Amino acid sequence: MSEPNRPDVPWWRDAVIYQVYPRSFADGDGDGMGDLPGVTARLGHLADLGVDAVWLSPVYPSPQRDAGYDVADYRGIEPVFGTLDDFDRLTARARELGLRVVVDLVPNHTSAEHAWFRAALAAGAGSPERARYVFREGRGEHGERPPNSWRSVFGGPAWTRVADGSWYLHLFDSSQPDLDWSHPEVVAEFEDVLRFWLDRGVDGFRVDVAHGLVKAEGLPEWDHDQAMLDGANASGERPPMWDQEGVHEIYRGWRRVLDAYPGDRLLVAEAWVSPPERLVRYLRPDEMHQAFNFDHLRAPWRARELREVVDATLAAHAVEDAPATWVLSNHDVVRHASRLGYPAGSEPTTGVGPDDAQPDAELGLRRARAATTFTLALPGGAYLYQGEELGLPEVTTLPAEVRQDPTFARTGGADVGRDGCRVPIPWEGTSASYGFGPGPASWLPQPARWAELSVAAQTGVAGSTLELYRTLVRLRRELRLGRRELRWHELSGPDVLAFTSGDVLVVANLGAEPVAVPDGASPLVASGDLVEGRVPTDTAAWFRLG
Incomplete structure (x- = not known):
């Protein structure tokens, strides 16, 4: 439904939200690790970019075995990132700049160093302390085999045996034991955690692995590799560890907590769920507000598939009157400036290493700019990942000795992991x-090309990726594109995506031949140079219709 001028529309329905990966955003003290004071000092960049909110990846106390997604304490700040006072200063500065703050919440698992898990190990088999996690006895004469055949997303088995012979489940690293969400203490604990951060003034929560909290009763066999967290096998069977019905009651409880606070607080799901009809079940009126649209992220650079994803997404979301939520990059996937530098249909989403086929950097950036120009005109909300506004590519040349992603270690290097999209971003080239x-310190080495891609090098430079993003975000807000209805235009075809949003025509050319636009259409912004008023290959543009 088109609602461009309604003042009562919640902010998140068409917001552009910027993901900050704190360890790689800005380092305030020079130890080579990004931190909260560093983020606070650089918030002006986000205000200049024009985004509505900042989403912080986890900054809780953590042994950092999985870059903070292994949480040891949900009510504090990891000292390497700062203190709670630093967090409060960050949120205060964000408010001054008109930015909202969304924090990451990791409810599927804790760190093995969490007080609950330490107590579970100390208490022994069958204890109340172990009931908060998924402990089981093993198979075989002496319990020497795992309880079932489930595999970790990070490679290897999803079970680890403890000293007394019992096994615990970890769908990710062995340092990340899964919680048992059928336990009322787990439910109560996380509702209290929500209140802790809401009381500190946060505007919402991005929920990690939102589709994974509940496991099928009896933990039935599932002898398949995990892929991109959705675990789907070739037959399309729904796996017993993902997208179970019980997750929805959990989020109804969370929604009641958020609704008790003033203002429009946000719950956004990281849920790798297909098809869209299942994804939007997380967006029913008493559950979450948004869910990342990973079908769009994973779509190949072909007009037909992209249009099918857009149509399916908008149709499914309309059923729940929920906004679609578009994303092209994040901290878990190959940056789209590199992903799109491969032949259409062969774009990688997992890490790329020095021995793998390398992307065409020029092609990837050209397509990435076009993809962003197309995406930011779509109705709904949008998420940007830090550094994409600079056109940063995936760093594919990291040597083995610097890699820190547990996926790399657990697969023996067969999967190079996600470090390539997490390299600290450049602010200036000097x-x-x-x-x-x-x-000089940087927790992952930065390539020499970072100098020419830095914020300072691109600011005020016509045609730079940074200035393109600033223009897109500004025009998107001025034209209320996130609140309007998409109507496909007659220019659309096998190699062209074209739609109108109010009096704006959006054209994305994925084919080889330039595309002519209607007479009287005046250009507003383009991802690349137009040629005699036509949109060239791998370029997208917005036009005002006369």
């Missing part, structure tokens, strides 16, 4: 760490 921190 210092050893490209302005990431006051010193």
Whole structure:
């Protein structure tokens, strides 16, 4: 439904939200690791970009075995990132700049160093402490085999045996034991955690692995590799560890907590769920507000498939009157400036290493700029991943000795992991760490090309990726594109995506031949140079219709 001028529309329905991966955003103290004071000092960049909110990946106390997604305490700040006072200063500065703050919540598992899990190990088999996690006895004469054949998303078995012979489930790293969400203490604990951060003024929560909290009763066999968290096998069977019915009651409880607070607080699901009809079940009126649209992220660079994804997404979301939520990059996938540098249909989403086929950097950036131009005109909300506004590519040349993603270790290097999209971003090209921190240290090495891609190098430069993003975000807000209805235009075809949004015509050319636009259409913004008023290959543009 088109609602461009309604003042009562919640902010999140058409918001552009910027993901900050704190360890790689800005380092305030020079130790090579990004931190909250560093983020606070750079929030002006987000205000200049024009986004509505910042989403912080986890900054809780953690041994950092999985970059903070292994949480040891849900009510504090990891010292490497700062303190609760630093967090409060960040949120205060964000408010001054008109930015909302969304924090990451990791409810599927805790760190093995969480007080609950330490107590579970100390208490022994059958204890109330172990009931908060998924402990089971093993198979075989002496319980020497795992309880079932489930595999970890990070590679290897999903079970680890403890000293007394019992096994615990971890769908991710062995340092991340899965919680048992059938236990009332787990339910009560996380509702209290929500209140803790809401009381500190946060505007919402991005929920990690939102589709994974509940496991099928009896933990039935599932002898398949996990792929991109959805675990689907070739037959399309729904796996017993993902997207179970019980998750919805959990989020109804969470929604009641958020609705008790003033303002429009947000719950957004990281749920790798297909088809869209199942995904939008998380968006029923008493559950979550948004869910990331990973079908769009994974679509090949072909007009037909992209249009099918857009149509299916909008149709499914309309059933629940929920906004679609578009995303092209994040901290778990190959950056789209590199992903789109492969032949259409062969775009990788998992990590790329130095021995793999390398992307065409020029092609990837050209297509990435076009994809972003197309995406930011779509109705609904949108998420940007830090550095994409600079056109940062995946760093594919990281040597084995610097890699820290547990996927790399658990697969023996067969999967290089996600470090390539997590390299600290460049702010200026004159210092050893490209302005990431006051010193030369950087927890992952930055490539030499970072200098020419830095914020300073692109600011005010016509045609730069940064200035393109600033223009897109500004025009999107001014034209209320996120609130309007999409109507496919007659220019659409096998290689062209074209639609109108109010009096704006959006054209994305995925074919080889330039596309002529209607007479009287005046260009507003384009991802690349137009040729005699026509849209060239791998380019997208917005036009005002006369």
